[in-house]
Amino acid sequence: MKKLLSVTTLSILFSISLFSQSKKPLAVGDAVPKFTLTDQDGKAFNVADEIGKHALVIYFYPKDESMVCTKEACAFRDAFDSYKKEGALVIGINGGTVKSHKDFAKHYKLPFVLLSDPDNKVLNMFGVKGFLGMTGRTTYVVDLQGKIIYTYDSMMHGVAHSDNALGALKGIKK
Numbered sequence: 738m739k740k741l742l743s744v745t746t747l748s749i750l751f752s753i754s755l756f757s758q759s760k761k762p763l764a765v766g767d768a769v770p771k772f773t774l775t776d777q778d779g780k781a782f783n784v785a786d787e788i789g790k791h792a793l794v795i796y797f798y799p800k801d802e803s804m805v806c807t808k809e810a811c812a813f814r815d816a817f818d819s820y821k822k823e824g825a826l827v828i829g830i831n832g833g834t835v836k837s838h839k840d841f842a843k844h845y846k847l848p849f850v851l852l853s854d855p856d857n858k859v860l861n862m863f864g865v866k867g868f869l870g871m872t873g874r875t876t877y878v879v880d881l882q883g884k885i886i887y888t889y890d891s892m893m894h895g896v897a898h899s900d901n902a903l904g905a906l907k908g909i910k911k
Contacts, residue, residue, distance in 0.1 A: 762864035762875070765886060769793065769879045770862040774830065774852040777838035782828075782852055791826040792909065793879040794902045797860055798895075799871045801833045801841035801851075809874070809895030810847055816899050817848050823906040825878075830854050832872060868892050878905045 763770075773783040787793060796813070798806045813820070813827050820827050827849035833841075838851035854860055857872060865873040876898040878887035887905035889898055 760861055760864040762866060762890075763877065763885055763888070765888060767885050769795070769877070769883050769885060770859070772859045772862060774854055774859060775835050776853075777835060777842045777851045779835055782850060784828075787826055788879075788883040789881055791824055792881060792906055794820065794825050794827045794876065794906070795830065795863075795879065796828070796874075796876040796898055796902070797830050797863065797865045797872065798874050799831060801831070801837045802844070805874070805893060805895040806831075807845065809898050810841070811845055812896040812899035813849060814845060814847050816903055819903055820849075820906070823903070823909075825906050826850070828852060830859060832857050832860070866890075874898070876902050878902050880909060 769784060769788070771785045773781055776782045784793070794813075796809070798809055800806055810829060813829070817827065829849065830852045832855050833853060834855070835853045838853055841847065842851055852859075860872055863875070863877065865875045867873050873890065874892050874895065875888065875890045877885050880886050886909065887902065889901045891897060
């Protein structure tokens, strides 16, 4: 009986995660939505101020300090010099608090912007899909004109988000 209940519960959660957001995910060719959020230092970050100055790597992740999210953030950190060389600004976004982001950035020496999206408004603007009650893990690469040139979506392969985004950035120059 317990197995049947847990299978039923998982099925319900899976169905809710599939259909809980009605917005279609942004895709290659779409314009990046305009938004302002607070960064880990308590400062307002307006994405419109960065378009035209840098390529943007915007990645959504479920939770500070969780296993896959930490590996993902550290992969972006470890490749940070390569991102700078490509002229890109790395931006991590989730629903965590400014303090949580500050602590996470300090703990792992993350040199990039972490933005707090407490009501998941920006996550929903991008149409990032959740899974089993967690917010999604999706990465977008945005060119200087503010157009999305690459997307990657994988809940369990955090490190691949950085590897693939860097590859997409290198492809811009070819």
